Amino acid sequence: MTDRLSDVRDNGMTERAIRTQGDILEVATAEFAANGYAGARVDEIAARTRTTKRMIYYYFGSKEGLYLAVLERVYAQIRRVERGIQIDELSPDDALRTLAEATYDHHTTHEAFIQLVSIENIHRAEHLRQSETILRENVTAITLLEEVIDRGVRDGIFRDDVDAVDVHMMISAYACFHVANRHTFAAIFDRDMLDPALQESHRRLIGDMVVATMTDRRNDRRVP
Amino acid sequence: MTDRLSDVRDNGMTERAIRTQGDILEVATAEFAANGYAGARVDEIAARTRTTKRMIYYYFGSKEGLYLAVLERVYAQIRRVERGIQIDELSPDDALRTLAEATYDHHTTHEAFIQLVSIENIHRAEHLRQSETILRENVTAITLLEEVIDRGVRDGIFRDDVDAVDVHMMISAYACFHVANRHTFAAIFDRDMLDPALQESHRRLIGDMVVATMTDRRNDRRVP
DNA sequence: TTCCGAACGTACTAGTTCGTACAGATCCAT
DNA sequence: ATGGATCTGTACGAACTAGTACGTTCGGAA
Numbered sequence: 355m356t357d358r359l360s361d362v363r364d365n366g367m368t369e370r371a372i373r374t375q376g377d378i379l380e381v382a383t384a385e386f387a388a389n390g391y392a393g394a395r396v397d398e399i400a401a402r403t404r405t406t407k408r409m410i411y412y413y414f415g416s417k418e419g420l421y422l423a424v425l426e427r428v429y430a431q432i433r434r435v436e437r438g439i440q441i442d443e444l445s446p447d448d449a450l451r452t453l454a455e456a457t458y459d460h461h462t463t464h465e466a467f468i469q470l471v472s473i474e475n476i477h478r479a480e481h482l483r484q485s486e487t488i489l490r491e492n493v494t495a496i497t498l499l500e501e502v503i504d505r506g507v508r509d510g511i512f513r514d515d516v517d518a519v520d521v522h523m524m525i526s527a528y529a530c531f532h533v534a535n536r537h538t539f540a541a542i543f544d545r546d547m548l549d550p551a552l553q554e555s556h557r558r559l560i561g562d563m564v565v566a567t568m569t570d571r572r573n574d575r576r577v578p
Numbered sequence: 579m580t581d582r583l584s585d586v587r588d589n590g591m592t593e594r595a596i597r598t599q600g601d602i603l604e605v606a607t608a609e610f611a612a613n614g615y616a617g618a619r620v621d622e623i624a625a626r627t628r629t630t631k632r633m634i635y636y637y638f639g640s641k642e643g644l645y646l647a648v649l650e651r652v653y654a655q656i657r658r659v660e661r662g663i664q665i666d667e668l669s670p671d672d673a674l675r676t677l678a679e680a681t682y683d684h685h686t687t688h689e690a691f692i693q694l695v696s697i698e699n700i701h702r703a704e705h706l707r708q709s710e711t712i713l714r715e716n717v718t719a720i721t722l723l724e725e726v727i728d729r730g731v732r733d734g735i736f737r738d739d740v741d742a743v744d745v746h747m748m749i750s751a752y753a754c755f756h757v758a759n760r761h762t763f764a765a766i767f768d769r770d771m772l773d774p775a776l777q778e779s780h781r782r783l784i785g786d787m788v789v790a791t792m793t794d795r796r797n798d799r800r801v802p
Numbered sequence: 803t804t805c806c807g808a809a810c811g812t813a814c815t816a817g818t819t820c821g822t823a824c825a826g827a828t829c830c831a832t
Numbered sequence: 833a834t835g836g837a838t839c840t841g842t843a844c845g846a847a848c849t850a851g852t853a854c855g856t857t858c859g860g861a862a
Binding site: 473520 | 793
Binding site for chain 2: 818819820821822828
């Protein structure tokens, strides 16, 4: 739960300092996610922490520095989830479904992450590109997928013309959309995609979708 | 192309006035899409038009009023596309594929629309909800889909436990993601989803995905 | 104790941004 | 042509916002 402390480097910092930084990051995450980068107010963030604006600049240097720290923190979290997935002993199709459901579960329970990704895209990923950590470490999902897909293709149950990045895209698209476009979708179609009553069927649908697409051999490249 | 004039009500306006408004709307669309609502600068928009800031306030009243006009304009455009789709004479699966591809084509060629939808979601659709026009008229897609799905279920080729709104969600998710998350995706996975070289295969994949999911009877509710 | 640097608080500045007052131009009907 | 309505340009102000100068407190080492 409060694993946020592990996100902060603790090179000879006092306990109090670490807590202050964690406090700021937590509030800043909510503020940036809710209002966008330009819409977020440093004064507002400061007011909601138990410390002051001076501390934000003391620890993070600038509004942009704070935003970057927030971004790295939420990406670190999804990395942790990805590393925890066990699919070695599952059949390729069950593994695929498990991966899809794990992504769905993460995204639907981490609204701030999805909102920050949206915001970052509005700004053409200019901040994300500055973070070597994020760029270096966030391909875990692809490695896992590659393994599963290879196995499925070798077993002859998966089509062979769709690669891991494409599958990741399909899964992410479905899971992201639920959270990212929740409000316009609800306004127009009068259906809250995160309504708990729909969760089970939506969770099943993302698995159905990716498994059905990959096991559909109608578009296979190889000669039968 | 320059059908933007039709977006502006022309109750006894001079030709020049209509052009001025269209000019402002075009520039404002780009500015809001590129920088978000709070990040957009009224002065910057004014500077890029052939008129002045005074005119923005004369015609649109406020920054928010301008943003709302921009939003209605891009939604009106996708409505026009949806109304132009002919699928009456297609088989249910071909019709589904055609609808999916049309959505894909629209979204991938109207980046500003997708960006504005993202921005609107960051703000919890607060502006969109103010526009009765958008809320009233933007369910055309669903009506079309309902018809097709009914036909497919009746013919026994579609599963019967997924409704039109769900299918629309799947299609929109895939198509939106390509544009909305283009930059973070490219930064992390080094693949531009809008690369023309990939367009054909991605266009096929959205069709495969929705058709495979709907024709997959493994999860059917009805007894075989 | 004394000292030192890390951690913190207050009050302020410099610059930006939305919006407007006011003055002028243009068009059109009578 | 003339009065009035519709447009347009300029210059400015009030409010807000990121960032900082400067001083204080606290904890531990010598």
